[in-house]
Amino acid sequence: MNPAISxxxxxxxxxxxxxxxxxxxxxxxxxxxxxxxxxxxxxVAYSMQMRAGxxxxxxxxxxxxxxxxxxxxxxxxxxxxQEISRLVDRAGGRLNSSAGEDFTSISATFLKQHxxxxxxxxxxxxxxxxxxxQEVARLVQQQQSSLAVQYNDAEYLLPLxxxxxxxxxxxxxxxxxxxxxxxxxxxxxxxxxYHRRRFxxxxxxxxxAGDVTASEAFAAAENAFGDWAGVPEDLAPPAAxxxxxAQVLLIDNPGATQSHISVGHLGFPRMNxxxxxxxxxNQIFGGSFNSRVNLKLRAAEGLTYxxxxxxxxxRHSGLFRAGTFTRTExxxxxxxxxVELIREWKENPAxxxxxxxxxxxxxxxxxxxxxxxxxxxxxxxxQSVFGLPEDYFPNYRENVQAITLEQVCEAVRRVVQxxxxxxxxxxxxxxxQAELARYGPVNVIPMGSLDLIEPTLRRQPAAS
Numbered sequence: 001m002n003p004a005i006s007x008x009x010x011x012x013x014x015x016x017x018x019x020x021x022x023x024x025x026x027x028x029x030x031x032x033x034x035x036x037x038x039x040x041x042x043x044v045a046y047s048m049q050m051r052a053g054x055x056x057x058x059x060x061x062x063x064x065x066x067x068x069x070x071x072x073x074x075x076x077x078x079x080x081x082q083e084i085s086r087l088v089d090r091a092g093g094r095l096n097s098s099a100g101e102d103f104t105s106i107s108a109t110f111l112k113q114h115x116x117x118x119x120x121x122x123x124x125x126x127x128x129x130x131x132x133x134q135e136v137a138r139l140v141q142q143q144q145s146s147l148a149v150q151y152n153d154a155e156y157l158l159p160l161x162x163x164x165x166x167x168x169x170x171x172x173x174x175x176x177x178x179x180x181x182x183x184x185x186x187x188x189x190x191x192x193x194y195h196r197r198r199f200x201x202x203x204x205x206x207x208x209a210g211d212v213t214a215s216e217a218f219a220a221a222e223n224a225f226g227d228w229a230g231v232p233e234d235l236a237p238p239a240a241x242x243x244x245x246a247q248v249l250l251i252d253n254p255g256a257t258q259s260h261i262s263v264g265h266l267g268f269p270r271m272n273x274x275x276x277x278x279x280x281x282n283q284i285f286g287g288s289f290n291s292r293v294n295l296k297l298r299a300a301e302g303l304t305y306x307x308x309x310x311x312x313x314x315r316h317s318g319l320f321r322a323g324t325f326t327r328t329e330x331x332x333x334x335x336x337x338x339v340e341l342i343r344e345w346k347e348n349p350a351x352x353x354x355x356x357x358x359x360x361x362x363x364x365x366x367x368x369x370x371x372x373x374x375x376x377x378x379x380x381x382x383q384s385v386f387g388l389p390e391d392y393f394p395n396y397r398e399n400v401q402a403i404t405l406e407q408v409c410e411a412v413r414r415v416v417q418x419x420x421x422x423x424x425x426x427x428x429x430x431x432x433q434a435e436l437a438r439y440g441p442v443n444v445i446p447m448g449s450l451d452l453i454e455p456t457l458r459r460q461p462a463a464s
Contacts, residue, residue: 017367019394022380023214030202030232031225034380035217036209038373044115044210045374046108046122049385052198053102054176055238055316059169059453061186063178067139068191069099072106074135077124081135084121093118097125101172101314103385104198109374112211116220123224126204129195136188144180151180151450154253154260154426155325160452161445162262162424165249166319169455170241179452200232201225205384207377241266241317244420246440249457250433251426253447259331259427260323263338265417267311267318270386275313277411280403282311283358285345286322290357293341297324303334315386320416328428332435335423339439342418349412355405363397 022036057064073095074081088095093110095118106125110118150156160175167173178186206225208217244265268274279287286293286309297307307324322342326334350358370376379393392399423436429444436442443457451459 017397019370019396020376022376023218024380024384025218027201027222027226029226029228029230030200030204031221031228032205032384033218033221034205034207034377034384035212035214036207036373036376036380037213038209038376039211041373042112042211043373044110044112044118044208044212045372045377046106046119047207047209047374047377047381048106048122048126049205049381050104050106050126050199051102051203051385052104052194053100054174055102055171055314056198056235057171057174057194059171059174060182061190062174062182062453063143063176064186064190064194065099065104066177067136067143067183067186068131068194069097069104069106070139071131071135071191072097072125072129074139075130075132076121077128078130079121079124081132087117087121091117095121095125099176101176102316107374109210115210115212119220119224126199127225127228131188131191131195133188136186136191140183140186143178144183147178147180147183152447154251154256154258154447157251157447157450158260158262158424158426159321159323161249161251161426161450161457162264162321162422163319164452164457165247165422165424166241166244166264166266167317168242169239170317171238172241172314172317172319175452181451182453197233200230201228203232205381207381209373209377211373237316244417244422246420247422248436248440248442249422249424250429250436250442250444251424251447251450252429252444253426254428254430256426256428257328258325259328259334259425259432260325261331261335261338262321262323262424263335263342263421264309264319264321264323265420265422267313267320268415269316269318270313271388272313272318274411274415275311276399277403277407278311278415280355280358280362280400281349281408281412282309283362284350284354284408285309285341287358288361292345293322293324293338296341297326297334297337301333301337303327303330303337307338328431331425331427331432335425335432335436335439339418339421339423342416342421346413346416346418349409350405352405355403355408359400359403363400366397366400 091114108118108122164173303326309322
């Protein structure tokens with residue numbers, strides 16, 4: 001093969017880019033406001049982050065944060081779900097809400113001429129949701145029906161079971177969208193109480209981005225939220241997750257022709273100083289098509305159509321995970337390769353060429369990811385809610401380019417723990433259980449008996 005054809009060209013020098021300027025202030029009630037002026041399009045985007053996520057929810061009520069967020073649009077400030085949808089559709093806008101590990105996100109994007117409507121709808125969702133009883137019942141039923149199908153899908157179940165094995169009893173380990181059993185226990189009263197206790201101005205950040213001046217945006221936000229009262233409860237953080245340990249979890253699906261694989265361990269919080277360096281390192285290891293993991297398992301060995309890895313970081317902790325899928329008879333080989341690649345990564349985190357390519361990609365794609373005002377708002381919200389330095393994203397590309405090979409090597413060797421891996425596999429356990437036992441104590445759970453709420457992950461027999 002001609003090397004000139006098979007070898008990609010070296011990364012080009014990054015083009016000039018300046019992060020959009022933004023202004024931040026805090027209202028008397030504690031609500032943080034951020035304004036990004038962007039006149040490229042006649043749009044205004046509102047993005048609110050509320051510190052209310054599954055980290056605040058006890059295991060038996062898994063799904064409460066997700067359900068509460070989903071219901072915000074289904075009736076608010078006296079408007080029904082249908083009325084809200086008609087207003088949004090007629091204005092050609094977008095209105096969404098969702099809940100994650102630590103935050104509930106509410107967003108609205110409207111043409112400039114309809115921006116007041118967008119803010120009005122968002123304000124109603126945040127401050128005066130109705131949580132209609134019939135909508136609660138409808139969403140619970142829909143989700144239970146969806147889960148009834150997904151609980152027969154190994155690809156869906158594996159990352160959830162792997163997270164439980166890594167995080168133990170920590171709330172991050174439980175499924176954010178609930179389980180059939182936990183959803184059945186959720187009532188409208190529980191949702192109303194959750195909203196009343198969690199949705200407070202001092203726990204909220206609002207970014208307004210687009211074709212609007214800072215003075216206009218601050219005045220509109222003050223009018224909408226200035227009289228929003230309420231002091232947040234002093235909620236203790238959840239207990240720390242268990243220390244990483246070597247273990248093997250097999251979700252048994254007899255007769256399966258394919259296995260889904262997860263190999264990883266506990267990560268670190270978003271505020272950890274290693275965060276950006278590890279993101280660069282992970283780009284090399286498993287964050288791209290040309291990563292070590294994908295090139296080995298897919299290109300070199302032909303074991304899969306795709307393999308990769310990620311470091312996810314939240315307020316209290318995080319998760320490192322490498323994953324792939326393969327045919328049943330190659331499961332043990334694929335697991336062995338992932339484990340060995342992680343060991344090799346710790347010994348040799350990066351070469352100069354790998355580091356140059358990873359930094360070029362991350363710095364180069366940064367501007368592409370900020371093509372809309374809403375995307376810019378999302379970045380500045382991340383910066384604010386996690387207490388990152390004010391110049392974190394304005395200097396992001398420079399910070400990435402400044403990362404050295406020595407820093408990458410030190411961070412990987414500090415963080416990666418190849419002797420304390422949680423290996424989780426969903427497939428025909430009999431075909432590979434014996435070979436995987438060398439990686440740690442093995443726990444085999446039939447797929448039909450899996451219960452993501454139980455401490456043992458195994459459904460308990462019904463009381464007679």
